[in-house]
Amino acid sequence: MARFSIYKNTDDHTKTTPYVLDVQTDLLSDLNTRVVIPLRNSDRYQHLNTTQDLMPRFSIQGRDFILDTPKMAAIPSKYLTKEIGNLRDQQHVVIAAIDRLFHGY
Template sequence: MAQFVAYKNPNSRTKKLFPYLLDIQSNLLDDIRTTIVIPLSPESLSGNAAISKLCPKIDIEGKVFVAMTQQIAGVDRSTLGKEAYDLSTYRSEIIAALDFIVSGI
């Protein structure tokens, strides 16, 4: 699995609010059964609740999604849906959001 790849959320209960799950775990840990993801929510649903530094906006085919970093989660790799998008171009913003949630800077 590649770092900074978004997967389609297969969970019927949560996929409307979070259609994609962004894998942020290092490729060095591919042998671990679980991976760490940040849910991506359509900007229209996440509204003004998103703090820009904590929740970077990500463009996917002309639609804006918000990385809900505060909802980071560990999931079993086998539960991830289909690989959808390589979002490695947002690496700096994602790492800055992770740094902000951990260190506050």
């Protein structure tokens, strides 16, 4: 497991939330949980006026997804089994979304 890795969602909400993004520092990899942010189908947000820096859009495997930063949560590490990619090259956007949520800027 690694920070900014994208994993297939393995719970019952895979239709609306097919992926989650690991945002926890790798320095705490010995914990049995990881903090993740859901990556939700962008079509769920067409009618909402979301703040782009809080809930940025990413293209994953040719489809658009919204990082639902306000829904960040810790989940057991054992559920993160199918890594499909990463957002390391976009980490500045992810960190800006987390900063917006916690610091307001």
